[in-house]
Amino acid sequence: MSETLSIIVIETDRDRTRVIVDSLRDAGFSDIQVIPEIAGLARRISESNPDLVLVDMASPSRDMLEEMALASGPLERPVAMFVDRSDGSLTKAAIEAGISAYVVDGLKPSRIGSILDAAVTRFHMMHRMRVELETTRRALEERKLIDRAKGLIMKARGVDEDAAYALLRKTAMDQGRRVADVAQALVTAAGLLT
């Protein structure tokens, strides 16, 4: 395993970046550069001329890398996506983890395996954490919204909390909408009227 392999990681999230870079360092790679912004991506990559580029599949900047792949001669010198095309399982694992790697210059695919192994595991973990966080955050926001809507109904109708919630739920069911959406509509309408 060569430590001189140069790797660029494109990632805007600072926490994710740290985890990925750490895992690559642990795997024995030291020449790692992080590009946090999409602006000027192609220029910065071509200036650095790395052996490998790792990019989050959820990033729209992936399409910019396709352009670079094209520019470097798509047939003679394939700028391979992920790893060896014959290694379907690793490619699949990488895609499922939401990571894609571009080999920028004739790098032997066998040398990428360990990089991806390390990165894929981390990406999986980070992705799961991100989904959990997002779900929790949304649930909290919706809870707050529903509480405000309940408060409005209690005040306007002089009913207790349970009755207010029952009314919200019934309205949502009748209209085929989510309780949170009905609550949002009510809070917005109330805001307009006061």
Place this chain on the structure above:
Amino acid sequence: MSGAPVSAGFIPLVDAAPLIVAREIGFAEEEGIDLTLRAAPSWSTLRDRLMLGQIEAAHMLFPMPVAAALGLGGIGARLDILMVLSLNGNSIGVSRRMAARMRAAGYEFDFADARRAGEALIAATEGRLRVGVPFPYSMHAELLYHWLGSLGLRAPQDLDVHTVPPPLMAEAMAEDQIDAFCVGAPWGSIAVETGVGELLLPGSAIRARAPDKVLAVRHDWAEAEPVLTRRLMRALWQAGRWLSRPENRTTAVELLAQRAYLDLSAEMIERALSGNVVISPRGELRRVNDYMTFHGGAAGYPWTSQAALVASRLAGRLGLDRASSIAAAGAICRTDLYRANLADLGADLPAETARIEGANTVPQTVAGLNGEVILPPDAFFDGWIFDPEA
């Protein structure tokens, strides 16, 4: 929802409408499929998901499956074009600085005459023109290269072409990375609305009825799942017909604007579907007939000659063998499935699988399997034609 599950990927653009309508208005359910839609963050990710079997079908740039057939991009799985989902729908925009120079030189933004617009743009360009396109293999790129190439630039050699994902196009212009772009709706309107650009032309001014997006599936999937393929095609064909009716426009706009789909202002989406396009931050309005087309005049028919046209141009730029590229591209256009699966719905079914592209300046009546088919004008602005046999 009930029925056999089929998952399809899309990029949040107005022309993803047939998939969204097929699901939301219930055409998919009527055909017995439970259509799940999944937005993709980029064209390359969408293509990879499709090739690896994470999704069964995708809303895709017309040249992408063609490029894949030539061995360009992705992991090498063969993709088939089942049908064309939409024609045109792009706009070309310029930065406000470029627009000011063009206006100072006496150009009036008519949003119609491609020759005059192109000449004005070339005259106002200092140094190399920097243009943004959403993907290297896109009709956006092909239209731009043809247009500027016809007017004397060597395209793409004389251009600085940047790949910019549609949601970032306005930002790239604001940051002075590009002078012009060609992008799908509603992102041109968003550049106008955010005050960074003005619209110069609709894509339809460069070529009428240029195919833009297709329904792509893995060849292996279409072969292994003929029943699901049939149902999916029927649902989408009916969604296209529904979208073509003006009385459905408001509903379509509201559906598309939802958070799960485009998550953008309904007004921006409406401009594309109605063809009433605001071209500058000063609010100048231009009316474009057939700004974006989903149905009628065999719009969905996957002419092999259209794929041949794209393949011929890609082969020319990248130094590939022209004849074998054209053959490979034609083979992925499933006119056979289009005929077999849509005949009883009353779809226009031309008797031929190929034609001379760009040859119609007036509507032309051709023989069809379901009776005669009227093909609307499909000419390029400069009268260029493509004969796949030549």
